[in-house]
Amino acid sequence: MMTASANTKPNAPTAAAATAGAGAGARPRRLPLAGVGRRIGSVLVWVGLAALVVAVLYPLLWMVxxxxxxxxxxxxxxxxxxxxxxxxxxxxxxxxxVVRYFTNSVLVTSASILTTVLISAWAAYGLVRQRIIGGGLVLGLLLGGLMLAPTVALIPLFNxxxxxxxxxxxxxxxxxxTAFRIPFTTFLIRAYMIDLSPEVDEAAKLDGCTPAQTFWRIILPMCRPILVSAALLQALFAWNEFVFALVFISNGDLKTLPVGLMDMQSRLLTDWPVQFAGLTMAAIPMIVLFLIGQRQFLRGLTDGIGK
Incomplete structure (x- = not known):
């Protein structure tokens, strides 16, 4: 009897250990909560994007x-x-x-795009690629220009x-x-030029290029994405600007679209379809322009400000 009991006692811990080991080695069952959460998040993102598309496109389609x-x-x-x-x-x-207002807006917008982009690109080139005395002070003044509200300067500008x-x-x-958009446009182009390799300027200098030739023939073509971005932003600003066009233009033949459409509304009174037609004619050029340049626009912003 003693021998039998002695032989059975060691087996009890062994069975218990085996049961414990089996339990420890078994992996706990995972609930698919993470996958469900990701799916819900994806659905919410798509629903938000769809709502944004409807909120943006529906008023435009209703106007058309x-x-x-x-x-x-x-x-x-x-x-x-x-x-x-x-x-x-x-x-x-x-x-x-509307045709006359449209022509005036095209002239003013095109000229302001040309002057703003060229002056800002030249200023950014001087601040980034050239060693100029007081460059930090000039940059500070440009950044200070971003804080100047146009409406504050109406009376001095009038005189x-x-x-x-x-x-x-x-x-x-x-x-x-041009004057009120140079600070922002210069800051935008400067952020893009900072990441251009300085070896390009050194190679151009070895080839006998002057700083002006380096700017026009090498740097400016390399900055095409950010120049397109700056031009589109300037076009959007100049095309839709209202305060300056209202205060500083009194001749009816020189009015731009925002002010001209307001004047047309006061003359047409309740002829709403014609007013909607004028608004459609004013909106289509900017939409088409952004659709054409959207790839360069996004590339310029992501390569410049995104770095």
Whole structure:
């Protein structure tokens, strides 16, 4: 009996240890909570993006559809499609002055893009690639220009433009649009030029290029993405600017689209389809311009500010 009991006692810990080892070696079952969370997050992101697309596109589509309606359809079925395409609304908007306002905006915007981008690129090249005395002070002044609100300087600018004899001319808007956008555009292009290799300038100098030739023939082509970005941002600003165009232009033949459309609204009163046609004509050029240059625009911003 003693021998049997002695033989059975060691087996009990062995069985218990085996059971414990089996339990310790078994992996706990994982619940698929992480995968469900990722799927819910992805769905929420797509829902948010879809809501953003609707919020942006629907007002534009509503404006375009309303431009083809008549007054009765605008009020009876404001959310419906037009019964027919009334292209005559666009002809009426053009004869009401939209074509003239459109031409003025194109001239002012194109000129301000050219002057702003070239001056800012030249300034950024001097600050980044050339050793100039007081470069830090110049950069500080440029950054200080970002904090200047245009509306604060309306009265001094009114007197200045009269003294320069460019009040109520295209040049008044071109000069102001250029001056107030140079700080931001210079800062934008400078951020892109910082990451360009200085070996490019050294190689150009060895080939006999002057700083001006290096800028025009080498640096400027290399900065094409950020130049496109700066040009698009300047176009958006100049095309939609209202305060300067209202204060410094009194001649009806020189008014740009934002002020001209407001003047046209006061003349047309309740002819809403024609007003929507004018708004559509004003919005389409910027939309098309951004669609054409969107790749260079994004590349310029991500390669410059993103670094």
């Amino acid at each position: 559809f309303s431009s083809f309606k008549d007054n009765r359809e605008v009020f009876d079925s404001p959310w419906g499609l037009p019964s027919q395409l009334r292209w005559g609304n666009f002809a009426k908007a053009g004869s009401a002055g 200045l433009l009269q003294q320069l004899r460019i009040f109520d001319t295209y040049w008044a808007l071109i000069v102001l649009y």
